[in-house]
Amino acid sequence: MTLLDSSIFRFRLSSLHVSSRSLGVYFAGIMFASAVWVFVDAALYSAFDYARNLHITFIDWIPFLCSILGIVIVNSIDKSRLSGDSFAYTDESLARKARFILFIGFALLAGGLGGSFTVFILKYVVAGYEGKSLLMGSANIISNILFMISATALWITGNMNDDYHYNLQL
Structure with a gap:
């Protein structure tokens, strides 16, 4: 009797091949869903x-x-448009515009996080709320931190090459 015959499941976990890029995308999705859920x-x-x-x-x-708008903007930028190389099929003004839009996206993410701290301090801490009321205020901070982790993970994995990706250039 082999290991596959004595197993409850049809597949073995060691036979699953998951690339680091797909793991990063899954992690970013989990962080995004957790942020929305919180x-x-x-x-x-x-x-x-x-x-x-x-x-x-x-x-x-x-x-x-x-923060949601910042994530949409950051992850909709084509990363190849950010480099203004003379060998690329982009001109310098297109790269400058892409960098500016990327800056706006990250500024919205940072503004969302800063705004959540501001709302928490002004609405919950200064007013003197305690217990579960502070948890409602801190949920905004936690969700914005998870949004930033999600956007960063998706940005990093978007720049990674997949294991089976071949770059054919002359």
Whole structure:
């Protein structure tokens, strides 16, 4: 009896080939989904917790939306457009525009994180809330940190070559 016959599952984990690029993309997706889940969970908790007067309002959503917009902008830039090499099929003005748009995307990500800290301090800490109310405020910070990790992981893995990627140039 072989190992495959005595196993419950049809496949062995050692036979699965997962490249580092796909692992990075999966990790970025997990971080993005976790960020959305943390914030939406806090928003739903504040909406259905009738004992408190504190709720997540549109002010809390602004840093969240800025971070999502920043992720969309950062990951929609073609990385080959960033280099203004004379051998590439791009001109210098296109590379400069791509770098500027990339800067705007990362600025939106950083602004979302800074905005979440600002909302947390001004709305929750200064007002003197305690316990689960502080957890609702910190959910915005946690989700924006997870967004930045997701965007960074996807940016890094977007620049990696896949294991079976052949670059054929003369």
